Amino acid sequence: MKQLKGKSFWVNDNFNYNGIKEKEFEHTSREIENIVIDENMIQFFIPECEPSLTNHAYHVNLYRKDIGTEYEGTYKDICNPDNTDNVSCDKFANENQTRYLLYGKWIEDKTTYTWWTVIESNDQFE
Numbered sequence: 140m141k142q143l144k145g146k147s148f149w150v151n152d153n154f155n156y157n158g159i160k161e162k163e164f165e166h167t168s169r170e171i172e173n174i175v176i177d178e179n180m181i182q183f184f185i186p187e188c189e190p191s192l193t194n195h196a197y198h199v200n201l202y203r204k205d206i207g208t209e210y211e212g213t214y215k216d217i218c219n220p221d222n223t224d225n226v227s228c229d230k231f232a233n234e235n236q237t238r239y240l241l242y243g244k245w246i247e248d249k250t251t252y253t254w255w256t257v258i259e260s261n262d263q264f265e
Contacts, residue, residue: 143174145258179203194218
């Protein structure tokens with residue numbers, strides 16, 4: 140199994156910044172770990188970043204809808220167990236299945252975010 144590495148990005152659907160308010164229109168991003176991708180499932184973990192910035196760490200589980208590139212599922216915030224909601228995305232891959240782009244919607248605290256994740260083999264990640 141290939142070792143995968145990735146990074147997730149979020150922007151509020153009204154394009155306001157989610158995070159430090161001094162930088163209103165920037166997006167937020169986090170490294171992801173423990174990535175598993177197969178034909179019908181995507182799983183990964185988003186570890187907690189510096190506690191001064193956020194107290195969130197997420198387990199994400201997505202399952203393919205019928206046939207195609209669309210996946211949907213949930214995240215669970217292990218720092219705040221009541222914080223769980225829906226995630227959906229389309230999965231795009233290169234011909235060799237060594238690079239992926241997940242692009243979709245993330246709902247948290249009644250706010251919808253556009254999120255995307257770039258996943259690559261460790262030796263290809265920049």
